[in-house]
Amino acid sequence: MKKTINVDATYAGMRIDRFLRQHFETIPQSLIEKNLRIGKIKLNKNKIKSSIKLKINDKIELHNFEIKKEQVNKKIKFKPSVTIIKENEGFIIENNDDFIALNKQAGISVQGGTKSKKNLIDIFSNSEIFKDQKPYSVHRLDKETSGVFLIAKNRPTAQLLTSLFRLRKIYKTYIAICHGEITMKDKGLIKHNLIRYDDTKKIIETAETNYEILDKNINSTFIQLKPITGRKHQLRKQLFDLGHSIIGDKKYNSYKIQKNNKNLMLHSYEIKFKMNEKKYKFRATPPEYFRNMLKAKRLNF
Numbered sequence: 001m002k003k004t005i006n007v008d009a010t011y012a013g014m015r016i017d018r019f020l021r022q023h024f025e026t027i028p029q030s031l032i033e034k035n036l037r038i039g040k041i042k043l044n045k046n047k048i049k050s051s052i053k054l055k056i057n058d059k060i061e062l063h064n065f066e067i068k069k070e071q072v073n074k075k076i077k078f079k080p081s082v083t084i085i086k087e088n089e090g091f092i093i094e095n096n097d098d099f100i101a102l103n104k105q106a107g108i109s110v111q112g113g114t115k116s117k118k119n120l121i122d123i124f125s126n127s128e129i130f131k132d133q134k135p136y137s138v139h140r141l142d143k144e145t146s147g148v149f150l151i152a153k154n155r156p157t158a159q160l161l162t163s164l165f166r167l168r169k170i171y172k173t174y175i176a177i178c179h180g181e182i183t184m185k186d187k188g189l190i191k192h193n194l195i196r197y198d199d200t201k202k203i204i205e206t207a208e209t210n211y212e213i214l215d216k217n218i219n220s221t222f223i224q225l226k227p228i229t230g231r232k233h234q235l236r237k238q239l240f241d242l243g244h245s246i247i248g249d250k251k252y253n254s255y256k257i258q259k260n261n262k263n264l265m266l267h268s269y270e271i272k273f274k275m276n277e278k279k280y281k282f283r284a285t286p287p288e289y290f291r292n293m294l295k296a297k298r299l300n301f
Contacts, residue, residue, distance in 0.1 A: 007058040009159035013166055016043060016060065017050035022111075040064060078112055078122040088123050093148070093282050095129060098157040099138075101271070103284035104149040106263055110137050124151060138162050139170075142233070144248075147174070147268025148284040160275060165230070170273040174225040174235060175214070175286065177265035177293050178244040179255040182221040187212045190238050194231055207231045209238055220247070220297040224269075235266065247293065263289045 011019050017032045020041070033050055035041045042061040043052060054060075088108075094101040104110075109119040124135040135151045136158035152158035164170045190209045195202060208228040215222040221244060225235050233252065239245055240252035248264040267290055272281040286301075294301055 002064075003062040005060040005062070007054045007056060007060065008155075009056050009163050011054050012056045012162060014054050015050065016041075016048065016052050016054055019054060019060075078117045078119055080118075080123045080126055084118075085123055085127050088120065089127055089129060092129075093284065094280075098154065098275075099150055099152045099161065100124075100129065101148060101150050101280075101282040104141055104146055104268070106144050106146040106287065109143045110141060110149070120149070120151065139165050140230075140232075141268060142236075142264075142266075144264040145266045145268060146284070146287050146290070148172075148271045148282050149268065150271065164273055164275065168228065168230075170271060172227060172268060173270040174227070175267050175269045176223050176225060176235065176239065176246045177290070177297060177299065178221045178223060178239055178246055179219075180221065180244045181216050181218050182213060182223065182242065182244050184211075184213070184242075190242070192238050192241055194234070194237050194241075196232070205229075205231050207234045207238060209235060214301070215299045217298060220299060222294060222297075222299040222301070261293070263287075263293075265290060265293055 005023070007019075016036075017029060020032050021027055021029070029050075032041070036048065036050055039047050040063045042048070042063070043054075044059055045061065088102070088105075091103045091105060092100050093103055104120065111121050112119040121135050121137055124130050130153065133153045134155075135153070136155065138150055138152050138158055138161040141147070141149050150161060152161055161170070188211060190207075190211055192207050193204050194207045195204055197203065206229065210226040210228065212224040213221060214224055223239075227234055231237070236246055236249055236252045240249070240254055243254055245252055245254040246264060246266050248261050249266075267286045268284065269286070270281065270283045272279070274280070291301070
């Protein structure tokens with residue numbers, strides 16, 4: 001018995017294993033890996049690895065693929081309290097018929113996972129703002145990164161926004177506070193070949209970011225970043241490679257971690273785009289801890 005799933009724009013760019021976990025919800029990663037390996041899950045009639053990214057109109061084929069009860073993950077969805085729902089509703093910058101834009105707080109994931117329970121999608125699934133609607137995640141923002149984030153209210157808007165992100169028609173501006181004085185020109189392009197691994201396979205990806213140094217001193221740099229490409233952890237990796245990691249970054253860190261600082265000083269400050277002939281621009285006020293760090297480092301915003 002064969003089942004075919006057609007991939008639409010909503011899932012373009014998503015890894016196939018993530019798509020399957022989202023589609024089936026309770027399927028364990030180990031079962032996905034096994035069925036890809038033995039050919040029970042194919043993409044466009046080809047055997048592939050779990051890390052392959054989906055494209056529009058791809059066809060996922062499931063051959064005699066059944067999930068037995070003993071193979072199911074006992075994954076419990078996050079059930080937000082009324083307080084948590086209202087708190088996150090209070091961070092909304094824009095609320096219209098198609099999407100919301102909010103000032104995401106640090107420490108909360110976009111979607112639930114094995115390492116993260118509290119997440120925006122489950123929170124807004126239970127919000128009156130999404131009554132009779134479903135929240136769709138259309139882009140990424142790391143758990144510890146704060147700032148502007150978009151959530152679509154319907155599938156057509158999700159498909160359109162996903163396409164705009166993929167075509168680089170949505171322009172994002174981040175601000176960050178880094179260790180040390182960056183001595184490059186005040187404005188320019190940061191271009192790196194970033195390395196990641198798919199199992200044991202080494203993959204090199206080009207990453208490009210326009211930057212502007214807003215203020216600096218011998219100890220710290222306040223920098224504006226406009227990513228051109230969208231690599232995972234791109235900004236954090238690039239600044240680390242420059243030898244000026246973002247303050248509070250525990251993963252890409254070239255300095256001793258400051259025990260009295262638990263926050264990542266990276267903030268999604270602005271998003272602008274044009275959709276259905278209408279221009280949108282949203283800005284998110286940096287959190288208090290970010291503003292306090294600027295003062296502590298004697299940097300001006």
